[in-house]
Amino acid sequence: MSTGKNSVVIIGAGHAGLTLAREIRANCKTTEITIISREAIRGYYKPNLSKALSVNKTPNQLVMKQADTIAEELNANLLAQFTVIDVDAERKEVKGLFNNSEESHVLTIPYDSLVLATGASPIRLPIERAAITPLLSINNLEDYEVFRARIKNKKKILIIGAGFVGCELASDLISNGFNVEIIDQCEWPLQRSMPEVMGTEIKKAMAEQGVSWHLGVTLLSVAKGAQGVLAGSLSDGTTIQFDEVVSAVGLVPNTRIARDAGVAVQRGIAVDSFSQTNQPDIYALGDCVEYLGVTLPFIAPATHAAKALAKTITGTKTALMLPALPVAVKLSACPTVVCPPLINKGIWQVQGSGMSLEAHFINEQGELSGFALTGQCVSKKSQLASECLPILSSVTDLHAERYEVA
Ligand SMILES: Cc1cc2nc3c(=O)[nH]c(=O)nc-3n(C[C@H](O)[C@H](O)[C@H](O)COP(=O)(O)OP(=O)(O)OC[C@H]3O[C@@H](n4cnc5c(N)ncnc54)[C@H](O)[C@@H]3O)c2cc1C
Numbered sequence: 001m002s003t004g005k006n007s008v009v010i011i012g013a014g015h016a017g018l019t020l021a022r023e024i025r026a027n028c029k030t031t032e033i034t035i036i037s038r039e040a041i042r043g044y045y046k047p048n049l050s051k052a053l054s055v056n057k058t059p060n061q062l063v064m065k066q067a068d069t070i071a072e073e074l075n076a077n078l079l080a081q082f083t084v085i086d087v088d089a090e091r092k093e094v095k096g097l098f099n100n101s102e103e104s105h106v107l108t109i110p111y112d113s114l115v116l117a118t119g120a121s122p123i124r125l126p127i128e129r130a131a132i133t134p135l136l137s138i139n140n141l142e143d144y145e146v147f148r149a150r151i152k153n154k155k156k157i158l159i160i161g162a163g164f165v166g167c168e169l170a171s172d173l174i175s176n177g178f179n180v181e182i183i184d185q186c187e188w189p190l191q192r193s194m195p196e197v198m199g200t201e202i203k204k205a206m207a208e209q210g211v212s213w214h215l216g217v218t219l220l221s222v223a224k225g226a227q228g229v230l231a232g233s234l235s236d237g238t239t240i241q242f243d244e245v246v247s248a249v250g251l252v253p254n255t256r257i258a259r260d261a262g263v264a265v266q267r268g269i270a271v272d273s274f275s276q277t278n279q280p281d282i283y284a285l286g287d288c289v290e291y292l293g294v295t296l297p298f299i300a301p302a303t304h305a306a307k308a309l310a311k312t313i314t315g316t317k318t319a320l321m322l323p324a325l326p327v328a329v330k331l332s333a334c335p336t337v338v339c340p341p342l343i344n345k346g347i348w349q350v351q352g353s354g355m356s357l358e359a360h361f362i363n364e365q366g367e368l369s370g371f372a373l374t375g376q377c378v379s380k381k382s383q384l385a386s387e388c389l390p391i392l393s394s395v396t397d398l399h400a401e402r403y404e405v406a
Pocket residue numbers: 011012013014015016017036037038039046047048049050082083084085117118119120138139140165254257285286287288296297298299300302327328330
């Protein structure tokens with residue numbers, strides 16, 4: 001592999017890493033690009049994983065591009081099923097090995113610019129250590145393949161977590177004839193993104209489809225009964241039975257290799273307005289990054305960051321600006337859009353009735369800093385996005401070097 005002047009190594013072949021590679025190639029024909037992934041490299045759209053049953057697509061059918069097509073289109077070197085174990089920020093080298101090779105076969109890859117697009121991993125609950133069956137989490141295509149195999153010939157699925165992904169998976173499963181139970185310690189679904197009155201309407205609409213809710217409680221233990229049926233003990237003293245369990249309780253940014261390389265990390269990897277970390281020539285974007293102390297594990301922020309960073313890496317220094325970025329929640333029971341506030345100091349103001357509700361999050365300065373819409377009100381998405389405070393404006397002062405190195 002050449003060590004030409006402008007070599008960019010991207011760790012991560014998810015939406016962030018591949019979008020960045022595409023944007024760099026669109027800006028410059030000669031930059032040498034290497035993309036690394038500890039999984040197989042396949043072009044698929046991760047949001048489809050929580051609606052694939054409804055649209056009747058197998059995991060293979062979700063793949064839009066195979067590795068050889070990606071490599072050819074981007075004129076890039078791909079290292080798939082290759083795990084990075086170390087980054088040497090001083091020598092500007094990445095070290096790693098193919099997943100099935102001996103530890104002695106460590107490869108060293110030099111870089112001029114390194115981009116960390118390492119994503120995030122599902123949070124593991126304490127119950128998993130004691131669980132008699134490994135809990136499923138769906139965060140990539142390989143997880144989804146396992147999920148499809150495990151729910152085959154099963155009827156009743158328990159989902160732990162009533163957030164974005166948990167609610168979408170429940171909607172997908174219920175539309176396909178499964179019985180679904182959801183458990184969460186929150187009092188209403190999507191609690192971090194909408195007020196109670198709106199969450200309660202969504203809960204009601206999904207209950208009418210057949211979803212059983214267990215809210216304000218936690219799952220204490222899971223035991224295996226006759227014929228493989230699982231029994232979960234809840235903190236309110238009740239027991240529920242199910243055939244399979246999926247955990248969707250959130251993500252934690254993958255920051256180990258960044259931390260070990262002396263990159264400043266808090267909740268996620270800290271970056272400045274140019275997606276640069278506190279280490280020279282090391283950048284980061286996507287689910288592994290935090291902005292103003294908050295992670296934004298969605299497609300649109302990574303797309304914006306990839307476009308700006310590609311310009312910076314190819315010679316036109318470009319600051320990242322993030323407008324308000326609403327996300328459609330894929331629920332068949334009710335059209336739903338959320339645009340959660342970055343800082344949750346403020347109050348919700350709600351108008352509308354029944355399923356058609358419009359909720360504004362007003363911060364302590366009286367500004368619209370987030371919103372949520374259901375039913376017919378989702379048509380107001382673009383208007384409210386343009387009125388809402390941006391996530392990062394051109395004047396936002398992000399300084400990676402101000403963070404402590406953990
Ligand atoms: C089921 C589901 C539904 C979703 N729906 C939506 C939606 O509707 N709208 C929306 O905006 N967002 C949605 N999201 C979120 C969105 O898909 C993610 O924010 C986005 O795909 C994250 O992309 P990423 O590239 O940052 O991370 P990832 O896709 O997680 O990619 C991380 C990459 O880093 C690699 N990697 C990590 N560590 C190493 C290492 N040590 N060595 C080598 N490689 C490494 C991994 O192999 C992988 O290639 C959804 C997510 C899920 C799970």
